Amino acid sequence: xxxxxxxxxxxxxxxxxxxxxxxxxxxxxxxxxxxxxxxxxxxxxxxxxxxxxxxxxxxxxxxxxxxxxxxxxxxxxxxxxxxxxxxxxxxxxxxxxxxxxxxxxxxxxxxxxxxxxxxxxxxxxxxxxxxxxxxxxxxxxxxxxxxxxxxxxxxxxxxxxxxxxxxxxxxxxxxxxxxxxxxxxxxxxxxxxxxxxxxxxxxxxxxxxxxxxxxxxxxxxxxxxxxxxxxxxxxxxxxxxxxxxxxxxxxxxxxxxxxxxxxxxxxxxxxxxxxxxxxxxxxxxxxxxxxxxxxxxxxxxxxxxxxxxxxxxxxxxxxxxxxxxxxxxxxxxxxxxxxxxxxxxxxxxxxxxxxxxxxxxxxxxxxxxxxxxxxxxxxxxxxxxxxxxxxxxxxxxxxxxxxxxxxxxxxxxxxxxxxxxxxxxxxxxxxxxxxxxxxxxxxxxxxxxxxxxxxxxxxxxxxxxxxxxxxx
Numbered sequence: 249x250x251x252x253x254x255x256x257x258x259x260x261x262x263x264x265x266x267x268x269x270x271x272x273x274x275x276x277x278x279x280x281x282x283x284x285x286x287x288x289x290x291x292x293x294x295x296x297x298x299x300x301x302x303x304x305x306x307x308x309x310x311x312x313x314x315x316x317x318x319x320x321x322x323x324x325x326x327x328x329x330x331x332x333x334x335x336x337x338x339x340x341x342x343x344x345x346x347x348x349x350x351x352x353x354x355x356x357x358x359x360x361x362x363x364x365x366x367x368x369x370x371x372x373x374x375x376x377x378x379x380x381x382x383x384x385x386x387x388x389x390x391x392x393x394x395x396x397x398x399x400x401x402x403x404x405x406x407x408x409x410x411x412x413x414x415x416x417x418x419x420x421x422x423x424x425x426x427x428x429x430x431x432x433x434x435x436x437x438x439x440x441x442x443x444x445x446x447x448x449x450x451x452x453x454x455x456x457x458x459x460x461x462x463x464x465x466x467x468x469x470x471x472x473x474x475x476x477x478x479x480x481x482x483x484x485x486x487x488x489x490x491x492x493x494x495x496x497x498x499x500x501x502x503x504x505x506x507x508x509x510x511x512x513x514x515x516x517x518x519x520x521x522x523x524x525x526x527x528x529x530x531x532x533x534x535x536x537x538x539x540x541x542x543x544x545x546x547x548x549x550x551x552x553x554x555x556x557x558x559x560x561x562x563x564x565x566x567x568x569x570x571x572x573x574x575x576x577x578x579x580x581x582x583x584x585x586x587x588x589x590x591x592x593x594x595x596x597x598x599x600x601x602x603x604x605x606x607x608x609x610x611x612x613x614x615x616x617x618x619x620x621x622x623x624x625x626x627x628x629x630x631x632x633x634x635x636x637x638x639x640x641x642x643x644x645x646x647x648x649x650x651x652x653x654x655x656x657x658x659x660x661x662x663x664x665x666x667x668x669x670x671x672x673x674x675x676x677x678x679x680x681x682x683x684x685x686x687x688x689x690x691x692x693x694x695x696x697x698x699x700x701x702x703x704x705x706x707x708x709x710x711x712x713x714x715x716x717x718x719x720x
Contacts, residue, residue: 355519
């Protein structure tokens with residue numbers, strides 16, 4: 249059974265311009281201002297097809313999805329995009345500085361992943377999805393018959409023969425593409441059809457399980473699209489037997505057809521450069537009296553400590569209250585490093601200081617979420633959501649999904665600045681979720697609360713394109 253396979257990728261040709269002018273971040277982190285800047289960079293920037301602009305004159309027949317399809321067809325026709333002559337995988341190396349200021353190098357590769365329903369025990373999600381983004385991606389995929397941005401999948405391979413084989417084979421070859429983004433992240437690509445390398449991938453991953461690190465919406469959209477194409481194929485086939493088998497879910501799939509596969513970026517859980525960063529929570533529109541009394545309200549379940557500018561427990565009422573943003577975050581970060589799980593930094597413009605809070609009552613989450621696993625109940629995001637956001641403020645998971653009351657920040661210094669500007673009432677500063685926790689919760693069949701993980705950096709869109717028509 250084929251699982252991870254090479255495919256004939258479409259890529260930007262040199263005539264399209266410098267890669268830095270052509271690539272874009274994933275669609276879900278692009279706002280209107282960035283979208284406009286990407287449009288201005290090049291007539292061939294991938295944002296024009298992955299997240300095209302909407303127009304007041306849009307109709308069912310002329311909209312950003314149909315324009316994306318027309319644009320891609322034109323790029324193929326004129327040679328802006330060219331297709332690999334042979335199936336290949338593309339090894340990727342990313343050199344970056346994380347939100348914590350630490351430099352790192354992450355390794356992975358781009359290939360096609362045979363689609364599996366979640367109940368098949370091969371691909372495991374770790375977070376919930378929303379319907380609107382999936383409908384948007386499905387409309388784009390249906391119009392273009394192309395997969396433009398990869399799903400980020402994690403495999404678990406101690407020692408990692410794949411990366412070792414890649415280094416042994418490709419280390420002396422210059423990268424085919426090297427691009428530096430606005431944050432200084434350098435992404436290098438090595439496409440290869442080397443049979444020995446492809447065999448190492450096949451042998452090591454043919455029976456693996458995979459966790460979706462990022463791109464849940466894209467993976468679920470690919471599953472829906474596969475069903476859409478399979479149904480259309482079934483209707484076109486002859487014979488009642490084929491149609492009845494398809495309806496029963498027993499369709500014998502032609503494994504060579506591209507729509508049975510998702511464009512995917514694969515990373516190893518044991519890669520030293522693979523890191524999860526925290527996503528901090530800022531709150532507003534809360535009753536002021538509840539905000540003022542929060543440190544006292546937390547004391548029944550948490551250890552609550554005032555912090556000074558070095559992160560140690562403060563002695564005296566003056567500590568913390570006059571610290572500037574950088575000092576405030578430094579104090580909370582030191583406390584979080586000292587207590588890596590079940591711990592939060594708390595700060596707000598109306599509080600009398602900054603605080604470190606640490607779960608003291610280990611049974612508190614079990615009492616409010618008795619049906620959940622031990623792994624799920626041990627997540628910091630679960631503790632925060634169930635005991636504080638919902639338990640004390642009545643903020644439901646649905647509120648979180650709609651970003652009512654809560655706004656998420658990956659950059660802690662931006663979060664502190666927004667608190668100093670009094671745009672928010674409270675900030676909860678987090679430790680990252682551990683890879684072991686992601687593995688345990690996902691393989692246990694559960695999904696984490698929203699924004700439990702922040703895998704950084706996000707791979708640019710436009711490195712490769714996966715054609716969903718015809719064979720791989």
